[in-house]
Structure formats: structure tokens, C-alpha cells
Amino acid sequence: MHVSGFISIIGKPNVGKSTFLNHVLNHKVAITSSKPQTTRNTIRGIYNDDNSQIIFIDTPGIHQPKHALGKYMTETALRTLNAVDLVIFMISGIEPISAVDETIIDHLSVVKTPVVLVVNKIDLTKDIDRLNDLIEKYKARYPFKEVLAISALQGTYTKPLLKDLKKYLEEGPKYYPSDQLTDHPEKFLISELIREKVLHHTHEEVPHSVMVLIDHIDRDEKNHDLLSIHATVIVERDSQKGIIIGKGGAMIKKIGSEARKDILDLLGEKIYLDLHCKVVKNWRNKELYLKNFGYKDSL
Ligand SMILES: Nc1nc2c(ncn2[C@@H]2O[C@H](COP(=O)(O)OP(=O)(O)OP(=O)(O)O)[C@@H](O)[C@H]2O)c(=O)[nH]1
Ligand SMILES: [Mg+2]
The missing domain is CATH 3.30.300.20 (K homology (KH) domain)
Structure with missing residues (x-):
């Protein structure tokens, strides 16, 4: 059976959304940097293997906008929520839950799309108890389908995550030719x-x-x-x-x-x-x- 579908990656700026996309595709389709608000447009990254095609949608980090540009960026990210088969809500494992994360959860609560919580940057912490505490705080706020911890930079646990994501996709065709990596020219x-x-x-x-x-x-x-x-x-x-x-x-x-x-x-x-x-x-x-x-x- 061939499964296919759309998965949006949302979260605060700088948590590693674009790094994750590039790692999964094994190609650089989205730029990354240590500065927040790097990504400004949605970027589709098309992943293919023998039995699936997953169209990941990398989105601008959601933040409290100060300019019309920031408003576009945040609205663009939130608009994907209703249009996909699954949402990855990405957080950094080394940052406490913030007001912006709370706002994102409020937005997730009013859509029907299933959401998995992906805790990134686990290479930066050895404190498992603190990580678990953080995860519990998020789980108390929203019924995530699953919680998975990864390091997008080092590629730790990204393969099992990819396998897991396919569970949420239905039987379907390839929407893009196998050799196309992204939607942007x-x-x-x-x-x-x-x-x-x-x-x-x-x-x-x-x-x-x-x-x-x-x-x-x-x-x-x-x-x-x-x-x-x-x-x-x-x-x-x-x-x-x-x-x-x-x-x-x-x-x-x-x-x-x-x-x-x-x-x-x-x-x-x-x-x-x-x-x-x-x-x-x-x-x-x-x-x-x-x-x-x-x-x-x-x-
Ligand atoms: N140590 C570590 N650093 C990471 C990891 N993932 C991403 N980073 C770093 O975090 C910074 C931000 O990564 P991006 O992928 O640009 O983050 P983003 O979520 O796309 O950010 P915006 O586009 O601003 O929303 C970069 O310096 C990355 O190298 C990780 O798993 N571990
Ligand atoms: Mg980005």
C-alpha cells in the first residue's frame, strides 16, 4: 500500500523546524540560522520512499508580530493547521513553556487535525527528569496523539519518528514527481x-x-x-x-x-x-x- 499526505511543522521561532525538514529530505530546501524568524514563507519539502510520499510544510516561527511582515508570517503558519493531515508541534527541549507556546496550543485546540508533539534539541540536555517535567506540562494542556523526542541536528530518533508519522496518513497517490524536492523555484x-x-x-x-x-x-x-x-x-x-x-x-x-x-x-x-x-x-x-x-x- 502507498500512503501519502501533508504534515505541517509549526512552533516558535528557532526550535529547529527547518533543520528537521532538511535532515529528513537530506537536502537543504530551507535556510536555517541561530536568529529567530529565519523562515518567512511556507516551504514544502517532499519526502519519498518505496511506500510513501509525505509533503512536509515548514512554516515561519509563530511569534508576537511587530510588523506587517511578522503578521503575515504568523498567520501563514496558523493557516496550515486546517489544511493538513497531521500537525507536528515542535518545541525545544531546553526551553520552558512560554506564552507563545500557550497561544499555539489555543489554536491547536480549535482545529480537528491530529497533533504530535516533537521535542527537539535533546542533544543539548542530559537532564531527563527536567525533560519529562516539560513534556508533562505540555501534555496537561493538550491531548497530543504522541510525544517524540529528537535531535534534528544530529539526526537522533528521526528515523523512528518518520516511521511513526506514516501511521497518520491514508492510502493515496504521489502528489509530486519523485524527483521534486520542494515547491519553490x-x-x-x-x-x-x-x-x-x-x-x-x-x-x-x-x-x-x-x-x-x-x-x-x-x-x-x-x-x-x-x-x-x-x-x-x-x-x-x-x-x-x-x-x-x-x-x-x-x-x-x-x-x-x-x-x-x-x-x-x-x-x-x-x-x-x-x-x-x-x-x-x-x-x-x-x-x-x-x-x-x-x-x-x-x-
Ligand atoms: N543543538 C541543536 N541545535 C539545533 C537542533 N535543531 C536545530 N538546531 C539549531 O537551532 C537553530 C535554529 O534552527 P532552525 O531550523 O533555523 O529553526 P526554525 O524553527 O526553523 O526557526 P524559524 O525559521 O526562525 O522559525 C539553528 O542554529 C540550528 O542549527 C538540534 O537538534 N540540536
Ligand atoms: Mg525555519
């Missing part, structure tokens, strides 16, 4: 890989204020083996532009060269990456920009 992945490098090298408000646009991609006229990618890093303030460019252009050069390596891995061909930086004041609160940048209502 390459252009999106390229812009995300550039944004990831910005997240890795900047702090405080800068990572949250950054958007990457791919202006155009073309073959080099003289050297047809070379793909030219022209992209713009958009920030909200002149001071942030200064940080992105860095002293004598050192920072934008570093971001570009790290991104180029990842893009080369993704595309498997030689690329030239041309990066610029531009200020669009307050873009995170401007509906028109959010729509243009792809942060709009979509599942």
Missing part, C-alpha cells in the same frame, strides 16, 4: 541562500530587516558555462546598508562568496554572483512591497 532558493549568509553575519535588527531580490539570471555572453546571477540585498535604513557593505566592501564580498558556494552546490554549475545593496525604508510595513517580495497569502 530555484530563484527562491538562490535568494534564500543569500539571505542566510546575511543572517549568519549580522545582528540585532539587521537580519530581520533584510530581503533579497534576484534581479536577473543570465548566461555569460562570452563564457556560456558561466551563469550570471544579479541580486539586490534590500534593507530598511542607510545605517544597515553600511553594515551590509562593510569596510571597503568587505562584508558584501564575504556574503557573496559564501552564498556563491552554496548556490554552486544547488545548481551544480559555475556561477558569477553580482550583489548590490539598496534601502527601501520601512518595507516590512508596506503591503505593496510584501506582496512584491512574495510574502503574501499562500499555503
